[in-house]
Structures are given as structure tokens and as C-alpha cells.
Amino acid sequence: MLKGYLGLDVGSVSTNVVVIDQEGNLLFSRYLRTDGKPIQTVQRAVQLAGEELEGKVTIAGAGTTGSARYLSSMVVGADIVKNEITAHAVAALNVNPDVQTIIEIGGQDSKIIILRDGVVIDFAMNTVCAAGTGSFLDQQAARLRIPIEEFGGIALKSDNPVRIAGRCAVFAESDMIHKQQLGHNTEDIVAGLCEALVRNYLNNVGKGKELLAPILFQGGVAANQGLVKAFEKYLDHPMIVPTHFEVMGAIGAALLASEAVKRKSGTLFKGFEVKDITFKTTSFECKGCPNCCEVVQFSENGSVVARWGDRCGKWEIQAS
Secondary structure: OEEEEEEEEEOOOEEEEEEEOOOOOEEEEEEEEOOOOHHHHHHHHHHHHHHHHOOOEEEEEEEEEOOOHHHHHHHHOOOEEOOHHHHHHHHHHHHOOOOOEEEEEOOOOEEEEEEEOOEEEEEEEEOOOHHHOHHHHHHHHHHOOOOHHHHHHHHHOOOOOOOOOOOOHHHHHHHHHHHHHOOOOHHHHHHHHHHHHHHHHHHHOOOOOOOOOOEEEEOHHHHOHHHHHHHHHHHOOOEEOOOOHHHHHHHHHHHHHHHHHHHOOOOOOOOHHHHHOOEEEEEEEOOOOOOOOEEEEEEEOOEEEEEEOOOOOOOOEOOO
């Protein structure tokens, strides 16, 4: 049976799951909305992978990344847990070993990763301002009554993008309305919004960074060709959009898992049947000292298997 490696990228907005083979080829990929229920979404993601691959592929290793990486690792039984920076860098290097800059923009956050000679030397993240993320374009697309899937195509039709203030999402919206009132056409306004996002990104996330080619553009927003064009205009470099740009974090986690299991015998992966396991997270406040730490408990089928959150380690249990 074919060996596969499962990767999960669980964020606040989306959950991506992939399975790759031993050569790094993608066997399965799925995007799900997290909807504030990371445990149930991870269970559903693994179930979907099982429905398509069970009997054809055996999972030889599993890795997790994203903001809920530790929680999801306990749900699936991960062999390795890594942050998004490492996961995206590993996936990018697998696509282009010469990559020097990674631009990653998702729905709620954005990041930049600087590499030299295959090593991450610097990075920055933006988790505060919406003007530098995909949600900014989602909001404006809704206001313009344009499906977000058509946003990039419309931007490419523009010959004269209008300049829209992109420092703040609120200011950008009022400026966009002002440009509409002046009679600018939709194509130029949409292109102007793409350029506003790019300026915000470069002035915040990319501030002080040396962005050298090759540059890989990753994350769901990379599907927007108008944004690709805007980045190329401001950076004066071609943007490389990987084939599986939207799930690069999950691919990185899977690649890391394939390396991790080489150093040990077997995998911790619990199997495609994790949907049948009952997981629950509870918490309590420790009164043992003035810190009053909030201790989080993770239970599997009614038994506490992990506990964290205390500063002194009194309550801590690490999941095996």
C-alpha cells in the first residue's frame, strides 16, 4: 500500500488538510472553514481524507501547523508540531530551492519570510490591521457587489488604477466611496484596492526587509491575479505562485512529518477514525499561588490526556 504523510494547517478562519506521498506529490487536499470549532473541523478533515484514501494509502506520519497546531496535534496524534513560518518555508523550498522571499497572505493575517541560502533569517507577521489581509478585499468586494472570485480578473482590465488610501481598512472604504462618487469606473477602483493592499503590506509587514527574487506568493489570496500584478508593479520582480499556493502550510507540515518519522519507529497518528473519538477541552483556575493560572485540560473519551497553562508545572501533563 502507498505510504502517505498527512499535514494539517489549522487557523482561525480555515483548516487545510493534505496528504502527500514519499516524493512530495499531493494525493489529497481539502479546505474547510474552521468556524470557531477547531476540534470538530479537524475530525471532519481527517474523515474526508479517510473516505478518499482509506484502503489505498496508509498514513506513515502526521504533522500540524497553524494557530491551533498544538490542539490539532492531540486530536490526530501528530509526529511533529511546527509554527507557520517553518511550515511555509519548508513547502516553498520544496517548490523552489532558490527562493529568497515568501509573501503569504491569508484571510485574517499576513506574513513575510526572508530566506538566504535555504535558511530563514528573518520574518514578520501582521495580525492586527485588516487592510493587509484577504478580509480587506472580501469586505470591499461585498460593498461593490462583486464575487471575490471575479475580483482579480476585473482588476486586470484596468488601465489606470485609482490611488486609494490603504493605511487603514476604514479609511480605505471611505476613500473608495469618494472615488466612486467622482465617477471612476469599477475596474480602476478594484485595481486601486489591490494596490492599496500591497502598499499596506509592504509598509507594515515588509518594512525594513530586503525583498529579493525569487519571490513566492502563497496563501489563499494568491489566487487574485490583480494582486499578483500589483505586487509585481511595486516590487519590480515576477511573482511565483506555486501550483498548490492555498495549502502550502499544510504541505510543509506533511513534509516535516515525513522527515520526523525517519528518526523514530512508527507514527503517533491515531487513524482516520478520529471522528469516533470524543474530545473535550475544559479549564479551571489554580488557587495555589497569587498567579491564579488558568489551567486548560484536554480530554479524550473522558480521560484527561493533556494539561497546560500553569507557570510552575504543577498541573502540566504532556500528551504522549
